[in-house]
Amino acid sequence: MRMGEETGRKGLRPGGRSARVQAAVHAAVRDLLAERERGEISVPLVAARAGVTPSTIYRRWGDLQDLLADVALEQMRPDTDPAETGTLRGDLIAWVDQYREEMSSAPGTAMIRDVLASLEGSDPARQCCAISQAQLSVIFARAAARGEAVPDLDLATDLCIAPVVYRILFTDRPMDGDYVRTLVDRLLMSLRP
Amino acid sequence: MRMGEETGRKGLRPGGRSARVQAAVHAAVRDLLAERERGEISVPLVAARAGVTPSTIYRRWGDLQDLLADVALEQMRPDTDPAETGTLRGDLIAWVDQYREEMSSAPGTAMIRDVLASLEGSDPARQCCAISQAQLSVIFARAAARGEAVPDLDLATDLCIAPVVYRILFTDRPMDGDYVRTLVDRLLMSLRP
Known part of the structure; x- marks a missing residue:
């Protein structure tokens, strides 16, 4: 990858x-x-x-900010596919929890800020979202292949990625594994009839 | 205010x-x-x-970025309390929709970026969140006074503010009034037994 x-x-x-x-x-x-x-x-x-x-x-x-954004994006690109746990819920919890942990760290937060600070183009930020969505898509494709119902990618972004990124950038609210499970279960509830 | x-x-x-x-x-x-x-x-x-x-x-x-963040925060502070429609759902839709519209505009997006670019302290970003939450709190206090059940403030932030800000900063996904209603109804669903 x-x-x-x-x-x-x-x-x-x-x-x-x-x-x-x-x-x-x-x-x-x-x-x-x-x-x-x-x-x-x-x-x-x-x-x-x-x-x-x-x-x-x-x-x-271009300038230093664009270079820093390019390096940050490079570091955000995952080396591997998301961990495979056998279920959609398990895969999602594992991935979102890793995302939360990496992005909450000082280097992770600096990466997000570098991506956003490339003011002249919003392209690095778009790529940052695309990287996360590509990982979610791998998880969803696996689940679909197992016959599981899968949620909409935009909904997953709204419910599982946006709150994590907003909390990191704008709040001091702590996030832990329980919080991640709540986010994922809220998303999976949307699949119930 | x-x-x-x-x-x-x-x-x-x-x-x-x-x-x-x-x-x-x-x-x-x-x-x-x-x-x-x-x-x-x-x-x-x-x-x-x-x-x-x-x-x-x-x-x-401090430096220029801190000054720009201070000015942006000043402009984010609302002049008035949220519009009063008579119901929690109505007030929330009106407020979130105005927030979406203002922050999606070029000056609004520049304000959010200025707030985040004040790298030396995350304080402006915390204040930005606090301004939004204070507005939501006014809406919730009104609803409670009418005897309506009100959602948790952090949940409201996760479900109604975070997706709007994430879409603005990281995606090209359009947002309209229908999208806002979906966000608010998702939040209000959490109040059902």
């Missing part, structure tokens, strides 16, 4: 010059984010670490 | 020097946002327009 520097996101040829530049710049950003305060990071600093010129970065990514 | 330059947010004495500076700086930001691209706005530009020194702004608001 993981795409990006390795497999040619944006149609880059893996191993080509362009892909190598992307890999070096992304790695430089990840390293710098681990070492420094976010406010200290700049395009010249990333360029120096990656061994490219600043103009290479400006040309390819 | 409206607080701010007029009534002394942060405990400012209305009409005092500090309140006048705040009013002038907020007005300068609103004017500049109406005239220019967001990326062209800077602290020195705001200071010149407001007739204060840049250091006054840095001292009081």
Whole structure:
């Protein structure tokens, strides 16, 4: 599932010059984010670490916020399909709970904020939603193959993803596994006649 | 309900020097946002327009993002209580629909993004949520006074506010009055035995 520097996101040829530049710049950003305060990071600093010129970065990514959003999206892309538990409910609880845990963490929250801070285009935010919905779709396809009824993808987004993201961004309300089960059961109730 | 330059947010004495500076700086930001691209706005530009020194702004608001978040919050504070329709369902639909419409607009979406972009503290985002919840609380108190059952405030936030904000920030999914009615009816279903 993981795409990006390795497999040619944006149609880059893996191993080509362009892909190598992307890999070096992304790695430089990840390293710098681990070492420094976010406010200290700049395009010249990333360029120096990656061994490219600043103009290479400006040309390819626009400004620093767009680059940070690109790196955050890359990190949000899951390495694997959602865990398989044998039931729709089990798969959903496992996935939403992992999503809640990852996105509530300091790096996870920073990723969401980076995605949203790319002001010039809302494209990174759209991709962020698409990544989550692709995972839910895998879960739903499995359930359908087992003969289970599956909910609507937009409804699942409204009931299971939106509340988690809103709580992270706008509130201090804690979320735990019980909360996630409540969200999932509310969604599954919509399937009852 | 409206607080701010007029009534002394942060405990400012209305009409005092500090309140006048705040009013002038907020007005300068609103004017500049109406005239220019967001990326062209800077602290020195705001200071010149407001007739204060840049250091006054840095001292009081921190950086530009924090100032923009403060102005956005000020604009989010409603001037009036939610419209009164005579029923909980009617009040909720009217309020959520107005929230959806205002926040989906270009200035509304820019306000939400400004609130979130104040990276150094999550306080503006918490206040943004508190403003919405205060409005819902007014609606719920009215309903309770009429003898109607009222839902939990956190549940109302999860079911009626979170999906609207998530769709605005992360998707291109359109929302209309029918969508709002669906959200409100889902919340009211939770009150049924």
